Amino acid sequence: MSNPRPILLAPLVTVAVVATMTVPTSPAAAQESLPIPPQAVESAPTIAIVPRRSPLPSAWSESLRMEISRGGSAPLVWFDSRILVASLDRNVHLVSLDGPVVVWKENYRGGFEAEPVVTEDRIYLSETRRGARLLALDRISHRTLWTADAGDLMSPPVVTDERLYTVSSIGEVKAFDRGGVQQWSTELGTRVQAGPALLDGTLVIAASDGHLYAVDAGNGTVRDSTDPGVGFVWGNPLVRPGLGTAVFATLDGLLVEVGSDLEVIQQRSFPSRFMVGPEEVGGDLLLIAHEGTVWRYDWTGASVVWHRELPAILRSQPRVSSEVVALGSLEGTLYLLDLATGDTLWETRLDGAITSRPLARELEFFVFTEGGTLYGFRPAGSAR
DSSP states (O other): OOOOOEEEEETTEEOOOOOOOOOOOOOHHHHHSSOOOOOOOOOOOBBBOOOOOSSSSEEEEEEEEEEEEEEEESOOOOEEEEEEEEESSEEEEEEETTTOOOOOOOOOSSEESSOEEESSSSSEEEEEEEOOOEEEETTOOEEEEEEEOSSSSSSSOOOOOSEEEEOOOOOEEEEEESOOEEEEEEESSSOOOOEEETTEEEEEEETSSSSSEEEETOOOOEEEEOSSSOOOOOOOOETTTTTTTEEETTTTTTTEEEEEEEEEEEEOOSSSSSSSEEEEEEEEEEEETTTTTEEEETTTTEEEEEEOSSOBBBBBBOOTTTEEEEEETTSSEEEOOOEETOOEEEEEEEEOOOOOEEEETTTTEEETTTEEEEEEETTOOOOO
């Protein structure tokens, strides 16, 4: 497939990709166009690219299949060489790959859609639904150290050395110290799916309808708000620490880079619907579109590196490891793509929708389905 030719427009640097599609113009229309309600996913970290070990595998074989807990939606995370699995049915499992065996399990009040955050001494869990809480667990004993009323959390907290910041689905913005004591609370009075971006002491928050808010991280004061007219925002932003900016992706197919003052620095347009945020990989952005298109895009050079159209509905963040892109579909298919070209290396159908971000250990990939099964796949013929 040839790459679409970008067109640069002024005054904003905007790329209009040559294609057309219909984008919902209201939350109700957007909801009707989707098979299941939208949800936030985790923020996209920068990925370090390992030099290519040519050639890449052309087939993978199953290395793990384990029934865990229905409602797999929260991203999988590593925890001391084990896999931490949080699910919508309120359970958290810690799975050792030696066996495999569940070495710890706990049931909580609310379900989990946001990624667990593991630090040097804590595990932070973000509950969703009514009566949801932010929980801090001891990393070694897994004992609950404290809980805090943070509201329905669709995204993980922003964790700093001294504070944690949360944003609930109804726009409650809160700050807690490491002991769980609330420092301040601010209500934006709007729906929020995406997590906040901490930029230069300011929490930049995108409401679901596309309005942007700048909240002082020190005292919770709303410094500014604006509607840049970019459309609905449901995916977590990509924070660019060295530049002090964040890039948001919208359901209208826009990528928008903003600073802590909410000024739009640059903008790109694609014939896609983005329900998850961009991922930085090898200096480029990896974009996952709801209708099944995957883009690798040179943000600095304003050019499409490649794009591929999969016969799938995509609503989860990808995982990149050893120059392979792993991503799952709502139909239950796991796709492994070549990061350099976008070509499909291998695919397989699993037992349920995949909305949880996969996990990787070099070329071995792990995925958790909404059917409740944890799978592992390694290159065919490789030793355990």
